[in-house]
Amino acid sequence: ADMTGPAVLLVSADPWLRASLSEVLSAPGSPAGRVTAVAEASTAVDRTAASAVAVFDTAGADTPVAAWCAQVARAGSGPVLVLHDVADVDLLSACLEAGAAGFQTKDLSVAELGAAIEAVRRGEMVVPGNMLGSLLGSLIKRRRRDGQAEERYATLTRREREVLSAIAANEDAAAIARRLVISPQTARTHIQNVLGKLDVHSRLEAANFAHQHGYDTSPRKRAG
Numbered sequence: 001a002d003m004t005g006p007a008v009l010l011v012s013a014d015p016w017l018r019a020s021l022s023e024v025l026s027a028p029g030s031p032a033g034r035v036t037a038v039a040e041a042s043t044a045v046d047r048t049a050a051s052a053v054a055v056f057d058t059a060g061a062d063t064p065v066a067a068w069c070a071q072v073a074r075a076g077s078g079p080v081l082v083l084h085d086v087a088d089v090d091l092l093s094a095c096l097e098a099g100a101a102g103f104q105t106k107d108l109s110v111a112e113l114g115a116a117i118e119a120v121r122r123g124e125m126v127v128p129g130n131m132l133g134s135l136l137g138s139l140i141k142r143r144r145r146d147g148q149a150e151e152r153y154a155t156l157t158r159r160e161r162e163v164l165s166a167i168a169a170n171e172d173a174a175a176i177a178r179r180l181v182i183s184p185q186t187a188r189t190h191i192q193n194v195l196g197k198l199d200v201h202s203r204l205e206a207a208n209f210a211h212q213h214g215y216d217t218s219p220r221k222r223a224g
Contacts, residue, residue: 007052008117010037011044011068012083013060021055024110025117041068048077053117056100057083058091066094073099079120087131102126149213155197163190165217167203168210 008025012018018037026035038044041056041063048054054072058065069080079101084091092103101120104113105128116126156164159180166176177187191203200206210216 007049008035009044009047009049009052009054010035010057011039011041011054011061012037012057013039013041013062014057015039017057017059021113025114044068045071045075045077048072048075050076050078052078053121054078054080055083055113055117056080059085065091065100066098069095069098069100079123081116081120081126087128089131092127092131096125096127103131104128149209152198153213153215156194160190160194160197161215163187164194164198164206164210164215167191167194168207168216170207 010018010021010025012021018039022035022037036047036052038047041061044054045068054077056065056068061068065082065084069082072078072080080095080099081102081104082091082095082100083104083106085106087105095103101123102116102125104116104126108116119126153161162180163176166179171179173184173187173191176182176191177184180187182190195201195203195206198206198209200209207216
């Protein structure tokens with residue numbers, strides 16, 4: 001489909017919402033421009049374009065919204081405005097981190113939606129005013145957690161960091177021993193040292209720690 005020029009790609013599993021928003025956003029004088037509406041988010045990434053604003057309705061979507069935003073960002077397409085039923089700060093934070101340009105709840109008016117679309121098209125970030133305080137608090141907490149994670153990771157030796165990378169790849173002691181050319185007992189000792197220094201109680205928790213904070217690749221790969 002030709003997506004050049006000002007346009008909106010409306011992604012919604014709700015046929016009523018697709019029809020009604022397409023009608024009002026396509027009305028003469030609307031700042032939204034030409035509207036293309038699709039039902040399935042999983043196939044909609046291919047319909048996005050750098051010149052189009054994608055409006056993503058989270059209700060009934062066949063793809064998690066944050067993952068979809070990340071796909072659109074990787075494709076180099078235009079901004080994404082997320083529509084959600086309620087003010088969910090965790091979802092807001094996840095969407096923004098994944099590359100979304102805006103987040104709005106569905107209680108906004110058509111005029112407010114049009115203004116939000118125009119704002120993200122101009123490169124602005126759009127967040128409901130009543131969510132800004134909670135968003136800021138969430139970001140501060142996350143930064144604090146990330147700082148604590150960095151402090152714990154910094155206590156690991158180079159070998160222990162390699163062991164953590166292997167744990168994140170779901171390798172057991174035997175596989176780690178083969179990878180690092182050490183004995184299984186030495187591998188188990190390294191694993192216990194990693195768990196202790198990270199203050200976690202299992203390899204699963206250690207793997208989650210690595211994935212959440214970006215420590216799931218080897219130190220050599222990160223350095224390169």
